[in-house]
Amino acid sequence: MNRALRLLPVILVIWIVGTFAWRLIEPNDPTIRSQLVNRSIPPFQLAAAIPGAAGLKSADLATGKPRLLNLFASWCVPCVGEAPILAELHRRGVEIDGIAIRDTPGGLNAFLQRYGNPYSRIGSDPTSRAQLALGSAGVPETFVIDGKGVMRLQHVGPIYESDIPIILDALEKAR
Amino acid sequence: MIAEAGLTALWLAAALSLLGLCLSVVHVRGRLEADGTVRALAIAQGLLCLFAFAMLLLVFARTDLSVALVAENSHSAKPFIYKVAGAWGNHEGSMLLWVTVLGLSGAALAALSHRLPSRTLIAALGAQAALALGFHAFLLFASNPFARLNPPAPEGRGLNPLLQDPGLAFHPPTLYLGYVGLSVAFSLAVGAMLAGEVDRQLARAMRPWVLGAWIFLTLGITAGSYWAYYELGWGGWWFWDPVENASLMPWLAATALLHSVAVLAARNALKAWTMMLAVIAFSMSMVGTFLVRSGILTSVHSFAVDPLRGSFILGLLAIYVTAAFLLFAVRARTLREGAPFELVSRETGIVANNLLLTVILGVVFIGTLYPLAVEAMSGEKLSVGAPYFNAVAGPLAIVLGILLSVGPLLSWRKEGRPVFKKLALPALFAATALAIAVLAIPGASLLAKCGLALAAGLIPAAVLPLIGRNPLRTPFATWGMAIAHLGMAVSVAGMAADAAFTTEKLTAARPGETVDVGPWTVEFAGVTPAVGANWTAVQAELRATRGSGVHVLKPQTRFFTDPPTETNEAAIDTMLSGQLYTVVGRSDSQGRWQLRLWWKPLVTLIWLGGVLIGFGGLLALAGHARRALRKWMAQ
Numbered sequence: 070m071n072r073a074l075r076l077l078p079v080i081l082v083i084w085i086v087g088t089f090a091w092r093l094i095e096p097n098d099p100t101i102r103s104q105l106v107n108r109s110i111p112p113f114q115l116a117a118a119i120p121g122a123a124g125l126k127s128a129d130l131a132t133g134k135p136r137l138l139n140l141f142a143s144w145c146v147p148c149v150g151e152a153p154i155l156a157e158l159h160r161r162g163v164e165i166d167g168i169a170i171r172d173t174p175g176g177l178n179a180f181l182q183r184y185g186n187p188y189s190r191i192g193s194d195p196t197s198r199a200q201l202a203l204g205s206a207g208v209p210e211t212f213v214i215d216g217k218g219v220m221r222l223q224h225v226g227p228i229y230e231s232d233i234p235i236i237l238d239a240l241e242k243a244r
Numbered sequence: 245m246i247a248e249a250g251l252t253a254l255w256l257a258a259a260l261s262l263l264g265l266c267l268s269v270v271h272v273r274g275r276l277e278a279d280g281t282v283r284a285l286a287i288a289q290g291l292l293c294l295f296a297f298a299m300l301l302l303v304f305a306r307t308d309l310s311v312a313l314v315a316e317n318s319h320s321a322k323p324f325i326y327k328v329a330g331a332w333g334n335h336e337g338s339m340l341l342w343v344t345v346l347g348l349s350g351a352a353l354a355a356l357s358h359r360l361p362s363r364t365l366i367a368a369l370g371a372q373a374a375l376a377l378g379f380h381a382f383l384l385f386a387s388n389p390f391a392r393l394n395p396p397a398p399e400g401r402g403l404n405p406l407l408q409d410p411g412l413a414f415h416p417p418t419l420y421l422g423y424v425g426l427s428v429a430f431s432l433a434v435g436a437m438l439a440g441e442v443d444r445q446l447a448r449a450m451r452p453w454v455l456g457a458w459i460f461l462t463l464g465i466t467a468g469s470y471w472a473y474y475e476l477g478w479g480g481w482w483f484w485d486p487v488e489n490a491s492l493m494p495w496l497a498a499t500a501l502l503h504s505v506a507v508l509a510a511r512n513a514l515k516a517w518t519m520m521l522a523v524i525a526f527s528m529s530m531v532g533t534f535l536v537r538s539g540i541l542t543s544v545h546s547f548a549v550d551p552l553r554g555s556f557i558l559g560l561l562a563i564y565v566t567a568a569f570l571l572f573a574v575r576a577r578t579l580r581e582g583a584p585f586e587l588v589s590r591e592t593g594i595v596a597n598n599l600l601l602t603v604i605l606g607v608v609f610i611g612t613l614y615p616l617a618v619e620a621m622s623g624e625k626l627s628v629g630a631p632y633f634n635a636v637a638g639p640l641a642i643v644l645g646i647l648l649s650v651g652p653l654l655s656w657r658k659e660g661r662p663v664f665k666k667l668a669l670p671a672l673f674a675a676t677a678l679a680i681a682v683l684a685i686p687g688a689s690l691l692a693k694c695g696l697a698l699a700a701g702l703i704p705a706a707v708l709p710l711i712g713r714n715p716l717r718t719p720f721a722t723w724g725m726a727i728a729h730l731g732m733a734v735s736v737a738g739m740a741a742d743a744a745f746t747t748e749k750l751t752a753a754r755p756g757e758t759v760d761v762g763p764w765t766v767e768f769a770g771v772t773p774a775v776g777a778n779w780t781a782v783q784a785e786l787r788a789t790r791g792s793g794v795h796v797l798k799p800q801t802r803f804f805t806d807p808p809t810e811t812n813e814a815a816i817d818t819m820l821s822g823q824l825y826t827v828v829g830r831s832d833s834q835g836r837w838q839l840r841l842w843w844k845p846l847v848t849l850i851w852l853g854g855v856l857i858g859f860g861g862l863l864a865l866a867g868h869a870r871r872a873l874r875k876w877m878a879q
Contacts, residue, residue, distance in 0.1 A: 075572065075576050076573050078569040078572065078573075079566055079569045079570055082565050082566050083566065085613070086558060086562040086566075088613065088616055088620050089534070089554075089616075090555070090558060091620045092540045092619075092620070093554045093558065094551075
């Protein structure tokens with residue numbers, strides 16, 4: 070056996086230990102990203118979440134102008150924290166559509182009355198079917214959709230004030 | 245006081261292992277005759293570890309809530325057996341168990357080995373002491389099991405309900421005996437390479453250790469697989485979970501080592517390769533311990549996610565494995581290969597066995613670590629699952645199985661007899677089974693069909709080495725080999741049958757409705773509440789019939805209070821022909837209950853085979869023990 074071959078196990082061990090060490094230093098990010106970023110959103114058609122208001126279908130999102138799609142629920146506490154930020158974005162002229170996940174008209178009405186309603190349309194997704202199709206793993210979650218109905222950005226978790234420039238930038242780029 | 249006594253014993257044991265290490269270095273360099281002292285130190289160190297572990301059992305048995313570990317993992321209302329088993333159902337306690345087994349292995353090596361050259365044995369005890377020292381440091385500095393809690397907790401937090409199962413009482417200790425038993429093979433290999441005495445005598449000394457560790461690993465894996473099968477309620481027996489792989493990898497290495505050490509003992513050949521395997525086998529044990537303890541791979545077993553602990557074990561692993569491989573690189577040249585052999589001989593069979601096992605080990609290793617490596621290099625996330633492992637390891641295992649039918653029939657050095665004639669009958673069985681499988685079950689995968697054919701051929705082939713021998717005069721080792729190989733065949737039969745014939749039904753049913761699964765008609769009679777010592781449950785009653793006779797099954801969904809957790813308790817009816825496996829889930833708003841039903845023909849053979857393999861190993865070990873006893877009596 071020649072020398073290089075005999076040292077091969079040592080080299081392998083060092084490489085493997087290096088990989089392990091990297092993972093220990095760089096802890097795993099458990100966020101599950103949607104596979105649809107930069108791809109067309111899947112077709113869906115959702116009934117109105119509040120009787121009398123407009124429902125939401127995927128074609129409504131491809132209007133030639135970038136918009137936000139916000140997945141939320143009246144039972145979701147972080148969504149309450151996010152509401153003023155959405156209101157601020159709406160005030161700056163951003164168009165926002167919502168999908169209410171596993172919600173009831175009563176709960177939703179109370180939520181919108183208390184925290185404001187920045188949504189153009191709200192679709193109801195009582196079984197999370199559209200949510201799963203979009204590749205979302207929880208609420209709140211927000212997508213930037215461009216004018217052609219292509220998903221440009223996925224924002225997991227509530228939008229904080231510090232995220233506003235990122236969202237606006239993504240909307241600008243999607244134009 | 246009990247906890248302090250345990251902690252003191254641990255510190256003392258650490259000090260003794262340091263002393264033992266230093267003395268063994270002095271002895272091996274020939275400066276001082278310290279043979280007896282090093283042995284005595286190793287024995288004392290092992291006993292101190294055992295004492296510390298006994299103290300831990302005691303604080304758990306008494307639910308001493310002033311000990312932090314007890315407060316976090318136990319509860320006064322828990323059944324007594326789980327209070328005791330809770331001692332190793334957590335990170336610190338299980339590491340103490342690990343160290344205790346390591347210490348006791350060193351002690352047993354010191355007490356029982358009389359035939360090895362003094363330099364080899366003392367160098368091996370030194371290596372064992374070095375291992376113990378590192379893991380003692382880990383216990384004392386990074387995971388002290390005896391840390392106090394001031395003020396004491398009013399009540400404990402309880403043990404994870406998934407672990408409140410009789411299997412838990414045995415599964416970790418069994419696996420640890422296997423994992424850590426391999427440390428002796430590692431230390432003996434290191435000692436022999438240091439002393440330059442790699443020969444048949446070393447192989448004979450190493451063999452019972454490898455065999456013992458391998459038996460425990462086999463039984464531990466078998467028990468763990470059955471635990472996952474009935475406790476998780478997913479109906480599968482192997483999930484290629486990183487931690488399952490972590491136990492499989494040392495087993496594969498130990499299986500290869502078990503065969504190559506036999507060649508070294510009988511023929512004085514494969515020296516360098518055997519030393520390499522001994523190092524790899526224990527390295528795989530340490531990798532397994534690291535994977536479980538650091539939690540860097542997501543798994544049902546990762547209950548300790550702590551970067552400091554992970555780094556500590558990783559450091560130890562890097563030091564020991566690198567040192568051993570460096571020693572190998574330096575000394576491998578001096579290991580002259582022994583007796584030559586012909587192409588058709590038992591040696592060739594074992595070399596092929598070793599190559600295949602090593603390749604399968606590599607396949608499992610790569611599959612387990614590939615996601616990690618890819619993410620480290622490119623940042624991309626992916627997961628490797630059953631499709632890869634089955635597709636790559638499966639065919640290799642089939643080839644290994646075919647080889648298994650031939651190898652034991654060959655004689656050492658050179659085979660002159662027409663042995664292949666003997667295999668005509670098994671080959672006929674296999675071909676018939678394959679033909680039937682292809683014609684009768686077109687839906688099954690190719691691998692499952694090949695598995696069925698292999699099992700049909702292998703079951704008769706495994707017992708061929710016993711044919712024509714006087715059963716009473718046949719050595720235990722030969723019996724052991726034949727039974728272990730038969731166990732392998734039986735296990736393969738179970739796996740292939742499970743893959744080919746299982747039928748599954750997932751449905752929602754109202755009380756009074758019936759569901760068909762396979763040949764069974766299952767009536768859902770209704771649900772009733774049930775209660776246990778620390779849980780309440782919803783219990784379904786299912787009446788299964790197949791022609792005549794009624795089997796009643798009562799699967800439960802259990803709600804544990806401390807900590808609040810919900811588990812599915814599958815109800816399994818075991819028959820000769822297979823198992824009916826039932827799980828009840830939640831109810832929906834319309835009064836229907838989720839039911840999952842499986843009919844798994846012959847699935848029990850998987851674990852029966854595992855037990856047979858272990859039993860075969862035990863027989864072989866008994867053969868070694870008998871020979872050692874006779875020699876001792878003769879003296």
